[in-house]
Each structure stands twice: as structure tokens, then as C-alpha cells.
Amino acid sequence: MDDSIETNIARRNVLKTGALAATATAVPLGAIAQTPNAGTAATPAVPASAPVTSKVKLRVNGKQHELTVDTRTSLLDVLRENLHLTGTKKGCDQGQCGACTVILDGRRINSCLSLAIMHDGSEVTTIEGLGQPGKLHPMQAAFVKHDGYQCGYCTPGQICSAVSVLDEIRKGVPSHVTADLNQKPLLSIDEIRERMSGNICRCGAYSNIVDAITEVAGGKA
């Protein structure tokens, strides 16, 4: 373990020289300091450190990848920028909208709030891994059938979430609206709505989304 940190720090120091030279011209430090009233509240203008890279192995939609990425890279950016799986969307990039939802080791997460390098050896399923044109996942087909979108930007996240919702109910994970914590949660509209609250749809397709999920769950839409 210590070896990797020593190596990283050493590499960082090597890179720093070059980066500092670059920032000296790129960042107008003097200009920031002279901005009226900015000095008290703003984070002090310190030159950015040089990037650090690290290796990560990820299994995405059944396919193994080995990548070298900047330590700062989110799982979302690796999926979109390195692996070109652009189905997963960047909405707020702050964990507030759910557009970046993917299934990591069997659980849905916000891929924007997760560092890729922290998931070495993990298995990721994105919207591309759930189904493809001509061979749609039942949840994808239901969203199409029920018009569970308008602009479609939030849809991949909605669908990854929806697939996980049914899995979580099946496994007995309770929710805020589960009436009796000691019983298995019911598959109700209230449960679906509460469990989908981490996925925002600015077009407001919510009622159709609930219809789609209900149909896949086996209920009457």
C-alpha cells in the first residue's frame, strides 16, 4: 500500500515542475487578488497541483476495461469520455438530479459522485448494458410504450433507477413510505414514486414513468 502512495507522490513532484510553469502564465493570480471584496471569502488563489493518474480495472456491461485516469475522474466521466458510453447523462454533476444513475455491483448510484479509481474491480451496468435497439430490456420497452419521457435526457437514469427499484422491493429494502418496517414492502404506486424521487424529470413525465414501472412490475397500469 505504501509503495503506491510513494510512487504517486514522486510522480506528482516530477509533474509539478512542469505544471507550475504552465499555471504561472495561465492563471492571473494578481488579477484574482485585486478583485474587490473577493479576498476575504474566496478560497485563496493557490496554483493548482499537477494532475495525478492511477490505474483502474472496470467491468462495464460485461466487458473488461483497464484504464489510466486522472484521480479526479468521476465514474460518470470515465463512462462517457473514456469508454464513449454516452447513454449515461451528466445533468447537475452534484448528485441532485439522478441523470447519471448507473448500477454498480448490483446497486444504483449517482456515477457523478463517485471516483472511478475507487471502483477497481467493480461491475457497472449502464443503459447500454440493459438493452439495445431490437433487444430492449422490458423496462426500456415499457418506457417507450407509456411515453415515459419527453426530451429523453433523464431517461437512461430513470430506467436504471426503475430496474433497481423493482430489485430493491423484491429484496425487501424498506422506503420512507413503507408502513410496517417489519413486513416486506408492497409494490404500490406510493412506493414507486418515493423510490424514484432521486430522478428528476424536468419535462414532468412522472405519471407515465410510474405507469411504465407498474407494468413491468406486473401490475395494471
Added chain:
Amino acid sequence: MRAFTYQRVSTPAEAAQAAERTPGSRFIAGGTNLLDLMKLEIETPTHLIDVNHLGLDKIEATPQGGLRIGAHVLNVDLASDARIRRDYAVLSRALLAGASAQLRNKATTAGNLLQRTRCPYFYDTAQPCNKRVLGSGCSAIGGYNRNHAIVGHSEACIATHPSDMAVAMQLLDASVETVRGNGAMRTIPIADFYRLPGTTPHIENTLAAGELITAVTLPRPLGGRHFYRKVRDRASYAFALVSVAAVVQPDGSGRVALGGVAHKPWRVPGAEASMPNGANAVVERLLAGAKPTADNAFKVTLVQRTLESVLAEAKKG
């Protein structure tokens, strides 16, 4: 985001040692709050110590009849645990009232305790904030403060603690177990874990630099009926305006803690003796000395009515 080096460690002591000898380091577990703050450069660690592989992900019975919750048990797993649901339902309810399913699938027990305020001025690096830059001033005082503290705050800071889970932990008299780089372990009662802002709002708890949380322990179950009533601007996925955690016994006695009203989960054990006398009597002592702003004075009434509603439901049996 500033560049940082990254390290995985395999034991708690190794993590604490790494933190002590690496200036500018932070532990990272779920990362759902830290990474957000790093993107905005509110947090600017130069080294991250990944503590996800320490084996601190189990919930075990203690010899005292309680439970020991590993620091990195996920919020979803804690809320779903059959023993928590049966014997500490207020904790399960508080967890489920917080965040979204995606975040609960990533956020950990220790990380939840340590999450930082969502005061908009803390998040806006263009504005003065004593919690972010000590001495720069508090923009919330005299600013937008509808959702800020009504009790226990200072002239330096009126931010609230955002956690729901921590309110239940406070109610249950949980303890926080830690380890230092030299291997020294200690147990901090949660009543002594959080600090009021005073003149040092940037220091939010009593952990020493580099001290790592390893577990949170719960004493024996309290019995009684458990409630976590969270009032917020929308029905789901929002921080509390106020929240009321309560355990009520058949004779009307019990405990109560509040979220959304102070810099830490708010509990005044002396106020709980009044529980059989109803909400007004409790709130009079619980919020004694409250100094709300013009915009958040509604919280005093909201606490009173929310507790009243909880106590009425408890009576229904």
C-alpha cells in the same frame, strides 16, 4: 477540482497513521458529500485515503445487548437491517427520510455523521462564510436564512446540521468509536461529539486531526414506539425544515430530539421529563433561549406542532 494523490489502506490504524503523516489528507468512504465539496473547491484535500476496505461494514451484537455498527455500513444496509428495523426503528426511519436511494446506496454511517451543512452561503465561494473562511463573516445572518438554526447558534454562524441519521443517533445515546495513528482508541458519547458554532464554526466535532471513526455503537433497545417525523418543502429527497425523532413509552414518558434547528442534532434531556405533560411543556424547555430570525420563526411553531402530532399518534396505540 484540485489534483490529489490517492491511497488505499487495509487497516484502521494504517488509515489514521497515513492521515497523521500526510498534511492536507482526508479520508474518503462513500464520497457523496466530500466529492461534491471538492468539485466546488470548498474542500481541497491534496491526498485522499480510501477507507472502504477496512472490513468496517458489519453490524454486530455487543455484550451489553446493543449493536455495533461498522463505520462503513452503507445507509441502505443500516436502514434495512432486521434488528435495526425491529429494535431501533427511529434510526431506520431517519435514514429512509434522508437523501435518495442512489445516495443511500453509497453513503456510509461515519460519512453521514460527518456531512457538512447545506447552508447556501457555505456552498457559494463568492460569499463570506465563517465556516469556510474563518473571520470572513456570516452571510446567512441578514441574508436568506429561512432554513437556518433557531437555537444554539452564534454571531459567527447560524448553519444547521443536515443529517437525519445523526438525530436518531442522538436520541438513542449512540457512541462513536475511533482510532488514532498511534493505535489509541476511544469512545465518544454522541452528546459530546458535535460542537456548537461559537466563535469556531469551522470545527464541527471533537475528532482530533487524523482520528478515524471505526464504529457507532447503540445501547440496549429502548422499547416503546419510535417516530421520525420530517417536515420539508417537498415530500421526498429534501433536507428537513424541522424533524422530530421520538421514542414514546406506554406511560407517556420518552425521549425527543430535533433536526433542522441547530448546528447539531438538538436534544435537551431535561425537557424530556415533561413528555407526559404534552408538546407545549416539552418545547418550552427544548427550545428555551431560541433566537429565530424573522424568516425562520415559523420553525418554533412547526416544532411544537410536529411534536404534538407525534405524541397524539403515540397515544392512539
